[in-house]
Amino acid sequence: MNFIDMLEMSVTNLRKRKLRTALTVLGVVIGVASIVIMMSIGIALKVSMMEEIQQYGSLTNIEVNAPYQAEGTKEADIKRLDDELIETLSALDYVKYVSPRLDMSVQIAVGKYTGYPTLCGVSKEYLQDLNINVGEGALPTGEGSELEVFFGNMCLVQFYDKQFQGYWDTGEVPAIDLMNDNLYYTFSDETPVMDDNGNVIRKPKRYQFQTAGVAAGSIDEYHQYSYQAYCDIDQLKAFLQKAYHGRAIPGQPTTKKGKPYKEIYYSSLVVSCDDMEHVQEVATIIKDMGYNAYSDTEWIESNQKTANMIQMVLGGIGAISLLVAAIGIMNTMMMSIYERTKEIGVMKVLGCDMRNIQMMFLIEAAVIGFGGGVIGIIFSYLVSFALNGIATGAASDMGMSKLSVIPPWLALAGIAFAVVVGMVAGFFPSRRAMRLSPLAAIRND
Amino acid sequence: MKQTDKEETVISVSDLYKIYKLGQERVPALRGVSFEVKRGTFCAIVGTSGSGKSTLLNMLAGLEPPTKGEVIVAGEHMEHKRENQLVAFRRKHVGFIFQAYNLIPSLNALENVALPLSFRGVRKSVRIRAADRYLDLVGLQKYKKHRPNEMSGGQQQRVGMARALVCDPEIIYADEPTGNLDSNTSEEMMNLMRNIVHERGCTLVMVTHDNHLASYADQVVRIQDGKVKEITTGEALRERMEAMEKAVAGQV
Numbered sequence: 001m002n003f004i005d006m007l008e009m010s011v012t013n014l015r016k017r018k019l020r021t022a023l024t025v026l027g028v029v030i031g032v033a034s035i036v037i038m039m040s041i042g043i044a045l046k047v048s049m050m051e052e053i054q055q056y057g058s059l060t061n062i063e064v065n066a067p068y069q070a071e072g073t074k075e076a077d078i079k080r081l082d083d084e085l086i087e088t089l090s091a092l093d094y095v096k097y098v099s100p101r102l103d104m105s106v107q108i109a110v111g112k113y114t115g116y117p118t119l120c121g122v123s124k125e126y127l128q129d130l131n132i133n134v135g136e137g138a139l140p141t142g143e144g145s146e147l148e149v150f151f152g153n154m155c156l157v158q159f160y161d162k163q164f165q166g167y168w169d170t171g172e173v174p175a176i177d178l179m180n181d182n183l184y185y186t187f188s189d190e191t192p193v194m195d196d197n198g199n200v201i202r203k204p205k206r207y208q209f210q211t212a213g214v215a216a217g218s219i220d221e222y223h224q225y226s227y228q229a230y231c232d233i234d235q236l237k238a239f240l241q242k243a244y245h246g247r248a249i250p251g252q253p254t255t256k257k258g259k260p261y262k263e264i265y266y267s268s269l270v271v272s273c274d275d276m277e278h279v280q281e282v283a284t285i286i287k288d289m290g291y292n293a294y295s296d297t298e299w300i301e302s303n304q305k306t307a308n309m310i311q312m313v314l315g316g317i318g319a320i321s322l323l324v325a326a327i328g329i330m331n332t333m334m335m336s337i338y339e340r341t342k343e344i345g346v347m348k349v350l351g352c353d354m355r356n357i358q359m360m361f362l363i364e365a366a367v368i369g370f371g372g373g374v375i376g377i378i379f380s381y382l383v384s385f386a387l388n389g390i391a392t393g394a395a396s397d398m399g400m401s402k403l404s405v406i407p408p409w410l411a412l413a414g415i416a417f418a419v420v421v422g423m424v425a426g427f428f429p430s431r432r433a434m435r436l437s438p439l440a441a442i443r444n445d
Numbered sequence: 446m447k448q449t450d451k452e453e454t455v456i457s458v459s460d461l462y463k464i465y466k467l468g469q470e471r472v473p474a475l476r477g478v479s480f481e482v483k484r485g486t487f488c489a490i491v492g493t494s495g496s497g498k499s500t501l502l503n504m505l506a507g508l509e510p511p512t513k514g515e516v517i518v519a520g521e522h523m524e525h526k527r528e529n530q531l532v533a534f535r536r537k538h539v540g541f542i543f544q545a546y547n548l549i550p551s552l553n554a555l556e557n558v559a560l561p562l563s564f565r566g567v568r569k570s571v572r573i574r575a576a577d578r579y580l581d582l583v584g585l586q587k588y589k590k591h592r593p594n595e596m597s598g599g600q601q602q603r604v605g606m607a608r609a610l611v612c613d614p615e616i617i618y619a620d621e622p623t624g625n626l627d628s629n630t631s632e633e634m635m636n637l638m639r640n641i642v643h644e645r646g647c648t649l650v651m652v653t654h655d656n657h658l659a660s661y662a663d664q665v666v667r668i669q670d671g672k673v674k675e676i677t678t679g680e681a682l683r684e685r686m687e688a689m690e691k692a693v694a695g696q697v
Contacts, residue, residue: 001563001564001565005569350561350608351536351537351564438508
């Protein structure tokens with residue numbers, strides 16, 4: 001007997017008992033829908049979690065820091081973040097690029113306010129990858145000899161007035177136009193030079209830089225770039241080397257005699273990997289080289305584990321109703337077999353292969369599962385749509401953009417699962433049908 | 446067509462026993478039955494109810510295993526086969542006509558007749574064409590699309606016959622095929638069966654309790670109390686019955 005014939009027989013049998021079939025299918029619909037909807041809530045939770053993580057930093061980045069150096073470590077053994085290391089790291093597998101980062105503490109005076117943001121010199125690629133939403137002006141191009149500064153949208157919270165009151169104290173945004181006001185920068189780590197009598201002979205110098213732009217967003221809107229002031233690393237290095245020619249650059253290490261090194265060492269490096277999967281591997285290599293490497297992956301992984309567990313628990317709750325549906329399928333199949341004992345006997349007398357008989361009943365159960373699965377998925381999409389529509393308020397309260405997300409794989413898996421459950425539920429009845437005696441056909445009752 | 450060598454034995458039963466166990470009791474249904482059926486013969490197994498004739502048929506068709514003895518059908522020993530082998534054997538060699546017709550209620554006449562062919566994996570178009578031909582043969586041209594519940598008993602049994610014939614089987618078993626029909630329809634049915642079987646040269650084994658119906662057969666095996674009482678021909682049976690009728694009439 002070929003498959004199509006068996007399928008036809010099964011469907012004919014199901015259609016003969018429409019109401020019973022419909023009720024059994026309804027059970028599966030509810031079972032599938034409850035699993036899928038529960039899981040969709042878990043998935044939505046996971047999606048929003050990932051979105052949140054994305055806000056705190058790029059998921060593919062590793063931050064590399066110099067390890068702690070004990071006093072008296074030999075000069076040759078001191079690990080420093082320099083251009084040579086950048087080259088070494090760039091050559092590693094899975095690494096897209098390595099950006100240096102030089103953090104300079106600056107003090108910015110403007111009108112009655114003084115601000116204390118960090119000026120970060122970074123590479124152009126890194127700046128691009130931050131996905132900054134530019135509000136005014138533009139990102140620093142890095143071209144030209146003049147240093148250009150780009151401010152994050154929350155930089156202004158680091159500005160204080162004469163009474164040392166800032167935004168967090170007063171709730172008022174400092175009246176500063178970063179684009180157009182005159183900003184006077186001094187480097188906080190530059191110490192005044194004094195003569196033997198303690199008289200200052202050279203005060204830290206004030207500089208003025210061009211403002212390239214300001215990030216979009218209110219003062220409360222956090223992104224990983226919100227607090228910093230950015231500039232191009234090459235321009236920053238060029239400026240520092242010119243301004244502090246022959247002297248120690250503020251914040252840079254010096255030799256034991258207090259003399260500056262030729263090279264500028266970076267505060268940290270950012271290693272950007274091609275994929276989240278490789279982050280851990282690359283981080284391990286860097287750690288083995290003796291540097292501190294920090295990435296978000298461990299945190300993300302533990303978050304994901306929690307999310308997965310929530311999803312499983314939700315799915316498990318939904319699975320109970322599918323289990324009930326499976327019992328329903330089994331019951332329906334048993335009934336159908338009792339009713340058709342004679343018919344099955346006749347088929348056996350007429351030479352229908354036993355395995356074909358079993359198969360027919362398995363297909364019947366699978367068709368119930370499939371029908372229930374498909375309708376259940378359609379129903380789930382409707383419910384999901386309604387949930388997202390009605391409960392947007394509740395969702396945003398929980399920090400979620402959507403309450404329910406049904407990705408295509410979940411829909412397909414839902415249908416496949418329903419078919420499998422149908423067949424498992426139908427297995428025992430189908431075996432019973434296969435083993436029925438052909439003598440049932442002969443008996444006249 | 447099939448070779449109609451009258452001398453070839455197609456069914457051979459020797460020393461067949463069947464003992465049922467009902468609780469502690471052992472009830473013998475067959476007690477040493479032996480006979481042979483030649484190819485192309487119409488054989489009637491006659492007996493009163495409880496004589497063991499139905500049990501004998503079950504054993505011939507491989508629906509029940511015997512307790513002891515040999516059943517050889519179409520050269521194959523039935524008593525050694527497993528259930529799925531028996532099913533395969535019936536699919537290949539056997540057609541079956543039931544007392545209660547046993548058509549599948551959800552299928553129409555054509556589909557019912559085509560059913561055994563579908564068990565053989567014959568393509569739908571081919572088997573529907575074959576079913577169509579056999580329904581013509583049994584005279585049901587007008588009822589091909591009818592469901593069983595839209596037909597009379599006689600019509601249903603004709604569908605049953607067409608279903609038994611459609612695979613072109615070597616042997617057809619019929620279990621009280623006219624048991625649920627009135628006498629006129631029974632006569633028609635018996636003539637139809639005899640003619641078709643003789644035309645096609647296949648062997649027909651019919652179980653009945655009715656001597657009159659048995660007299661249509663070429664060979665009559667009378668079973669009584671689980672044993673073969675006599676083996677005779679339908680013609681001899683008919684003559685004897687006519688003689689008896691005359692005697693009865695004479696007395697009155």
